[in-house]
Amino acid sequence: MTEEVAASFDYQIEKDDFKIAGSASSHIKKILKQLGLPNPLIRRASIIAYELEINLVIHTLGGSMRLEVHPDRVVILTEDIGPGIEDVDQAMTEGYSTANDTAREMGFGAGMGLPNIRRCSDEFSIRSTLGEGTWIRSEIHVG
Amino acid sequence: MKVSEMLAGAELNQVAGESGNGNGIKGAYIGDLLSLVMSRALEGNLWITIQAHENIVAVASLVEVSAIVVCEGIHVEPGTVAKANELDIPIFESKASAFELAKTMIGLGIQ
Ligand SMILES: Nc1ncnc2c1ncn2[C@@H]1O[C@H](COP(=O)(O)OP(=O)(O)OP(=O)(O)O)[C@@H](O)[C@H]1O
Ligand SMILES: [Mg+2]
Numbered sequence: 001m002t003e004e005v006a007a008s009f010d011y012q013i014e015k016d017d018f019k020i021a022g023s024a025s026s027h028i029k030k031i032l033k034q035l036g037l038p039n040p041l042i043r044r045a046s047i048i049a050y051e052l053e054i055n056l057v058i059h060t061l062g063g064s065m066r067l068e069v070h071p072d073r074v075v076i077l078t079e080d081i082g083p084g085i086e087d088v089d090q091a092m093t094e095g096y097s098t099a100n101d102t103a104r105e106m107g108f109g110a111g112m113g114l115p116n117i118r119r120c121s122d123e124f125s126i127r128s129t130l131g132e133g134t135w136i137r138s139e140i141h142v143g
Numbered sequence: 144m145k146v147s148e149m150l151a152g153a154e155l156n157q158v159a160g161e162s163g164n165g166n167g168i169k170g171a172y173i174g175d176l177l178s179l180v181m182s183r184a185l186e187g188n189l190w191i192t193i194q195a196h197e198n199i200v201a202v203a204s205l206v207e208v209s210a211i212v213v214c215e216g217i218h219v220e221p222g223t224v225a226k227a228n229e230l231d232i233p234i235f236e237s238k239a240s241a242f243e244l245a246k247t248m249i250g251l252g253i254q
Contacts (some may be wrong), residue, residue, distance in 0.1 A: 029205060
């Protein structure tokens, strides 16, 4: 059976680009609104997209984010080019953060991003290889 | 209560987003850690913070807060103003502390 993808969008996220950080998430929110999806789903997807996007800006050498809208689910994926996460369980722990001072001064680094993403997802998976990169998939069920 | 009505009762200096002054205010959220604001602030909240850089506009627009008050006399950066004007997010500067602002807002009937 071929899979039906209603729509998909790709975003390139640059390292340390705080100026435009959030624009991919804002675009994702706009798309989901235009598609007429329910507000609580849009809110969860916005949180997921924003936290993933900021993590790419702050913690990686760069990466990409993808939104897929299927009839029964919304999927947000990120993939980056490193540096990877040494201990994924630790990274998933509330309050754990390696954010630098610049990021912390801007209010990032509470160590709540990944836990927020997992809480907002119906399905969540993360895979990371040190020295290579991190792959994250978050899915929200529609209806 | 509308942002414009709140403005009439509080000593605030508007620096951006006047086109959003018709937004309705429902409650308030005080916070400076953006991932907490993302998950805890509610749609329509007045957001009181000491953060003043551009990213507060993205957060405000994603969460759909009614307006941002930057407290403690901190000045909002020009990039933040430009982005807030673009997205119709009212931003105010205040010399007051978050606690003083909270008292003012409760006095105005924002619960
Ligand atoms: N894509 C990634 N690549 C490498 N490390 C990551 C990545 N995403 C998260 N991390 C690591 O996991 C930690 C926890 O991430 P999380 O998003 O929960 O918190 P944070 O980004 O540090 O702070 P907050 O999201 O609350 O602003 C980060 O500090 C970082 O060490
Ligand atoms: Mg994060």
